[in-house]
Amino acid sequence: MQKITSLPADDSMPGWFHTSPARTPRPEHVGQKKARWGIVGAGLTGLAAARQLALNFPDDEVVLIEAQEVGYGSAGRNAGFAIDVPHDIGAKDYIGDVTIANRVLRLNTLGQDYLRQIVQENNIQCQMSASGKYQAAVGEQGIAILEAYRRGLAKIGRDAEMIAGKDLPDHIGTSYYKQALFIPGTLLLQPSALVKGLADNLPANVTLYENTPITSVDYGNTITLMHERGAITVDTLILANNGFASHFGFLQRRLLPTFLYGSLTRPLTEAEQAALGGKPVWGVIPAHPFGSTIRRTVDNRILVRNSFSFQPDGRPREKHLRQFIENHRKSFERRFPMLPQVDFEYTWSGAICLSENHEGFFGKLAPNVYGALCCNGLGITRGTATGKLLADMIAGERNELIDFLTASPGPNLTPREPFLSVGVNSVLKWGQFRAGLEV
Template sequence: MTKVTSLPADDVTCGWFHLSQPRKPKPHHVGNKNARWVIVGAGFTGLAAARQLALNFPDEEIVLIEAQEVGFGSSGRNAGFAIDLPHDIGADDYIGDLDTANISLKLNLTGQTMLKTLVEQHRIDCHLRPSGKYQAAVEDRGVAVLEAYRRGLDKLGQPYEMIRGEDLPGHIGTAFYRQALFTPGTALIQPAALVKGLADSLPANVTLYEHTAITDVQYGEKTVLTHRSGRIVADKLLLTNNAFGARFGFLQGTMLPIFTYASLTRPLTADEQARLGGKEFWGLIPADPFGTTLRRTHDNRILVRNSFSYNPDGRSNPKYLERFVSRHRESFERRFPMLPDVAFDYTWGGSLAIARNHQGYFGELAPNVYGALCCNGLGVTRGTVTGALLADWLTGQRNELIDFLLASPGPNRNPPQPFLSVGVNANLLWGQRRAGMEA
């Protein structure tokens, strides 16, 4: 018997969740149930796996289990970038090996296309727009990153536009940045709205249980999942719960639950919109990975995301919200001095599953137990495509994308505690300080 020692527990202040269309959660599971296919984790990966299994096995029931409410967890807490391009921060030109980069591009584009198709087919109101993204720099080191990435995009044959600082106010309003690299292929979304819409449009043979946190697991010929109100027996179990997969006994000591934090302002008034200028809907990521991400949303709010914490149990910690909201305010005021009285309506945290070698896991974890885990911050597109491809692989399908994922070495092992926590926290602190004005 494996006891699940830590259960998801996110803060209740996620702006995306509260501003998205309310939905009635599906009931939690009660009693005993047997099913051939059971999936744990109803984020982007689990929803995609459930949908694809249901299409591959239309006469079979697919059981999807979510510990919290759909849209409330990590998939509904990101900055809302459905990114198409690879971005290998370990490579000099941020592209690295060309063959690997091309496969990564195909994976991301496949996931993006899946989401666009589902949004259109089911009329999901998630404000998806093919707006592209800006990657912007303030300091010399950030400008060098943009130049390196431009060389990589040339090698990959992908379009971009390099924008000078004096021209940026016409795009994003603020004159804060010295330079930006614009790539047109990113789609911007309201993530919680998308996740809710995906859940409410699942095929009829998917049974979704929300607020059903698994507390114990017994592996064997069949897997027995126990929760406070009963148990579910699975012939085949799929884990799509990212870093919490380690709590189920797999990939222990490999994935790092890293939280990042965001604040969302009140809507800008007509006068404030005029003072800001620029386009009415855009997204910007920093040249430095520890810098600040920005969004201008469909309802004229500004999102500011920066700051990181290492939460080994994968659960939210209120002390970080109190600490980081002041950083968000400082970052906002530096970038938008023309908006002096715009308050934040929401501040929240959300977790990423990160591996030190930036590799995910795809395939068999144990007999009749499978996983698509560790999205390394690309959960929107990469989670979607790996969930769907895992379902296809389980039907016996093979293609170059599945073969690429199966060949991955997976997340590498971390040093033991307490050295791990000391090292991760020191790296996060150093990275955030090194970001300088990019933060």
């Protein structure tokens, strides 16, 4: 019997969740249930796996279990960039091995295409926009990164346009940045609205239970997932719960649940929109990986996302939320002096699952247990793609991308506590300090 030692406990003001269309959550599970297929985690990976598994096995029931309400957890708390191109921060040109980069590009594109198809077929209102992304730099070090990245993108046949600082206000309003690399393939969207819409348009043979946190698991020929009001027994289990997989007994000391913090303003008035200028929808990724991500949304809000903390139990801390909102305020004021009266309406934390070697896990964890875990910050595209491909692999399919994923060595083993937390948080603080004015 595996006791689950930590459960999600996200803070209460995720802006994307509260500004997305309201929905009626599916009921929590009560009593006893048996099914052939079970999936833990109704984020992007779990939703994709459930959809594809249901299509591959139309005569079987697929049970999808979510500890909270769909759209409230990590999948609804990211910055809303569905990115196609690879970005290997360990390589000088941010591309590295061209063969691997091309496979990552195919993987991310698969995730994009799968989402785009579902959104269009089901008319999911998630503000999806083919707006591309701006990789923007404040100083000379950042500009050098952009130049290297442009050369790397050319190796894999991806066009990118370098935009001088004097021209950037026509694109993003602010004159804060000195140069930007515009990469056209990124989709921007409202992440909580996306996952809510995906959940409400699953195939008929998927049964979704929300607000059903699993408290223990009995692994064996069948797998029994227990919670406070009952139990669900399945023949095959898929874990799509990222950092919480370690609390289910797998990949222990290999997953790094790391929190990023975001703030979302109230909607800009017409006068404020005019004062800002630029395009009506855009997204900025920092040249330095520890800088600020900034977005202008379809509903005329500004998102600021920066600051990091590592929490091995996968649960955020209120003290960090209070601390980092000041960072958001400073970042906003530096970029948007023309918007002095615009306040933040929402501030929240959101977890990403990282590994020390930037590798995820894909495949079989144990008899009758599979996982698609650890997206290293690319949850929208990579999570969607790996969820779909895992369901295809279980159904017997093999292809180049499945082979690529199963060949991965998986996440590295990390030091024991307390050395792990001290080391990771020191790296995060040093990275944010080095980012300087890009924060």
